[in-house]
Amino acid sequence: MCGRFNLRITAADLKSLFGTTEQGIRSNPQEFDSCLTRFNIAPTQKSIVCHLGESDTPVLTPMRWGLIPSWAKDLRIGAKMINARSETVAEKPSFRSAFKRRRCLVPASGFYEWKRSGKEKQPFHIHQTDDSPFAMAGLWELLKQSGGPDRDEPAEILSFTILTAAANSFMSPIHDRMPVILSGESAAVWLDHEVEASALSELIQPFEWENFEAVPISSTVNNARNETPECLAPLS
DNA sequence: CCAGACGTTGTT
DNA sequence: GTCTGG
DNA sequence: CCAGACGTTGTT
DNA sequence: GTCTGG
Numbered sequence: 496m497c498g499r500f501n502l503r504i505t506a507a508d509l510k511s512l513f514g515t516t517e518q519g520i521r522s523n524p525q526e527f528d529s530c531l532t533r534f535n536i537a538p539t540q541k542s543i544v545c546h547l548g549e550s551d552t553p554v555l556t557p558m559r560w561g562l563i564p565s566w567a568k569d570l571r572i573g574a575k576m577i578n579a580r581s582e583t584v585a586e587k588p589s590f591r592s593a594f595k596r597r598r599c600l601v602p603a604s605g606f607y608e609w610k611r612s613g614k615e616k617q618p619f620h621i622h623q624t625d626d627s628p629f630a631m632a633g634l635w636e637l638l639k640q641s642g643g644p645d646r647d648e649p650a651e652i653l654s655f656t657i658l659t660a661a662a663n664s665f666m667s668p669i670h671d672r673m674p675v676i677l678s679g680e681s682a683a684v685w686l687d688h689e690v691e692a693s694a695l696s697e698l699i700q701p702f703e704w705e706n707f708e709a710v711p712i713s714s715t716v717n718n719a720r721n722e723t724p725e726c727l728a729p730l731s
Numbered sequence: 732c733c734a735g736a737c738g739t740t741g742t743t
Numbered sequence: 744g745t746c747t748g749g
Numbered sequence: 750c751c752a753g754a755c756g757t758t759g760t761t
Numbered sequence: 762g763t764c765t766g767g
Contacts, residue, residue, distance in 0.1 A: 496758060498732025537767050538732065564755070566744045574766080575756045577732075588745060589755050607732075611759080616733095659757080672758065714733095720767090 496578050497657050497674035500606035502533045504628050513545040513553045521556040530557050538577045544655050546599040562656035563638045564589045573654050581658045585692030593634035600630040600682055608670045619709045620726055630682045632658040632675040665704035676702050
């Protein structure tokens with residue numbers, strides 16, 4: 496599955512990765528920049544996702560990780576919705592409306608998996624050998640809070656989830672499930688809502704993991720603060 | 732996903 | 744909002 | 750009918 | 762052990 500990930504990228508590289516223009520950034524600059532160098536993104540924290548705007552152009556928006564369905568009365572429901580199974584996402588009440596109309600791509604430089612052997616847990620950092628960013632398939636949702644304007648929380652909350660699939664031969668030594676990672680062509684097809692539920696497995700299949708490596712790391716990375724872990728190369 | 736709390740009364 | 748379990 | 754869940758992974 | 766917060 497995918498319960499933690501990192502993102503290390505410049506604004507310019509992120510925009511070129513998805514073909515986004517300056518007008519396609521839906522965030523104040525301060526919040527946007529704070530999302531660009533994150534070593535350990537945890538559920539309920541914000542990260543940038545790419546989705547289609549009103550004119551079907553790519554847009555980058557920081558959203559909260561853990562999809563909060565539009566009917567939710569409590570933000571905490573999102574903590575259980577950090578992943579969605581690709582096999583069932585079209586039917587599940589919490590995800591199906593987002594599957595129809597609100598797909599997104601979640602940029603990442605790497606993600607973490609914990610291999611269990613009895614009560615031992617060994618964390619791994621999985622990333623491309625050149626450490627370049629990639630995109631995970633996701634869904635997003637808009638929650639309109641119907642309360643008075645008296646809270647700290649904004650009236651509208653955007654959130655997202657990351658799709659998972661059965662592990663392939665690369666991931667199976669570490670974990671039974673893995674995030675759905677899409678290469679350039681498949682990513683565009685996914686973002687454009689051109690994938691039927693029945694064709695989802697075929698979209699996932701072609702992704703090549705030959706450029707990825709799984710690196711065992713020390714457990715110091717297990718905190719959700721944004722401290723630089725020694726397992727990740729510093730930014731150049 | 733992991734890390735950290737997990738409780739009450741009453742005081743400042 | 745919509746489905747499931749009782 | 751109402752009340753309560755709405756999710757995933759992995760472990761025994 | 763289990764729940765909550767991040």
